[in-house]
Amino acid sequence: MQPDRIIRSRRKTVAIEITPEGKVWVRAPLRTPRAFIDLLMREKAGWIEQHLVKVSQIAAARRQFTYAEGELHFFLGQQLPLRFAPASPGEQAICLPASARRAPQEALESWYKAQAARLLPGMVQRLAGQYGLQPKKVRISSARTRWGSCSSKGTISLAWKLVLAPPEVIDYVITHELAHLQVLDHSARFWELVESFVPDHKARRAWLRLHKSALGV
Numbered sequence: 629m630q631p632d633r634i635i636r637s638r639r640k641t642v643a644i645e646i647t648p649e650g651k652v653w654v655r656a657p658l659r660t661p662r663a664f665i666d667l668l669m670r671e672k673a674g675w676i677e678q679h680l681v682k683v684s685q686i687a688a689a690r691r692q693f694t695y696a697e698g699e700l701h702f703f704l705g706q707q708l709p710l711r712f713a714p715a716s717p718g719e720q721a722i723c724l725p726a727s728a729r730r731a732p733q734e735a736l737e738s739w740y741k742a743q744a745a746r747l748l749p750g751m752v753q754r755l756a757g758q759y760g761l762q763p764k765k766v767r768i769s770s771a772r773t774r775w776g777s778c779s780s781k782g783t784i785s786l787a788w789k790l791v792l793a794p795p796e797v798i799d800y801v802i803t804h805e806l807a808h809l810q811v812l813d814h815s816a817r818f819w820e821l822v823e824s825f826v827p828d829h830k831a832r833r834a835w836l837r838l839h840k841s842a843l844g845v
Contacts (some may be wrong), residue, residue, distance in 0.1 A: 629669050629831065637662070641711035642714045644672055646679040650838070671774060673830075695732035702839075703743070710736070744768045747813025751795075752784060752802050759825055761806045775836065777800045778808035793836065800832035 631644075632651040636658050642665065645653040654665055669676070693699065700707040701722055708722050712729050728735030749766045756762050764782035771777070771787040778784050784805045790798050803825050811818040822829050829835040 629673055629834070631665070631669060631822070634662075640697070642668060644668070644676065646676070647681060648683065648764050649709045650680055650683045652676060652680070661750060673829045676838060677834050680834075681840070684838050693733070695736065701736065701794035703740075704791060707795050707799065711717065739789055740769065741770075743784070746793045747791060747801075748798070751798060752786075752806070755799060755802050756806055758763045759803070759806055763806065776805045778805040780812060782809060784809075793839070797835050800829055801836075803829075 629653070631654040633653045635653060635655045637655065639657055640654060642654065642656045642660055645655060647653060652669075654669070656665060679816065693701075695710065697712055698709045701710055702708075703722055706720070708720055710731075710732070711721045711723045712726050713723070715723050722736070723738060724732070725737050734812050745768050748768060752763065752766045763778070763784045765784070768776075768784050769785045771785070774787065775790055776784065776786045784802075786802070786805070790801060793801075804822060807818060807821045807825065811821055811832060826832065
């Protein structure tokens with residue numbers, strides 16, 4: 629984890645600050661080595677993550693979706709404007725038909741589910757081939773409290789809300805569930821397997837924790 633900003637001054641100590649916008653600032657004396665700051669960030673990673681989650685939860689609680697034209701919604705890690713007509717040339721947007729204005733929340737959820745059905749199975753097959761771990765079945769679920777699961781029979785279930793996350797985070801969740809085909813529990817052996825597949829899995833998990841409330845999971 630890297631700080632979003634390092635502020636050097638004539639102060640005598642190093643301090644980590646979490647801003648209301650969810651940014652991580654480090655305030656440090658003028659001659660503090662960058663290596664010392666990086667070490668401190670690693671040592672305080674748990675504390676930083678906890679506070680980032682709290683900031684995210686506060687922000688999510690304050691925000692109420694209206695599903696109006698132009699309102700921003702997550703898709704593949706980006707916040708895209710909601711449109712009830714075709715997007716303008718060159719614009720990235722979530723486009724729903726004009727009729728969706730009558731029930732925009734339900735229409736948007738249906739759109740997400742369609743995207744999940746289109747994208748997630750192919751991502752599973754790509755990673756399964758890469759790791760040599762083949763699930764018996766892949767299903768898209770409406771789970772509200774988990775991103776994915778793997779049954780003892782080899783069925784991998786992925787929540788449709790996973791398409792709100794960045795592709796690399798989706799890859800982590802899929803990899804996590806694929807690893808359960810080999811180690812069903814969360815033992816040290818399991819996490820060693822996950823790390824061999826995704827060395828930066830902790831950073832990807834942190835993204836999910838930070839945005840969990842904003843994504844409605």
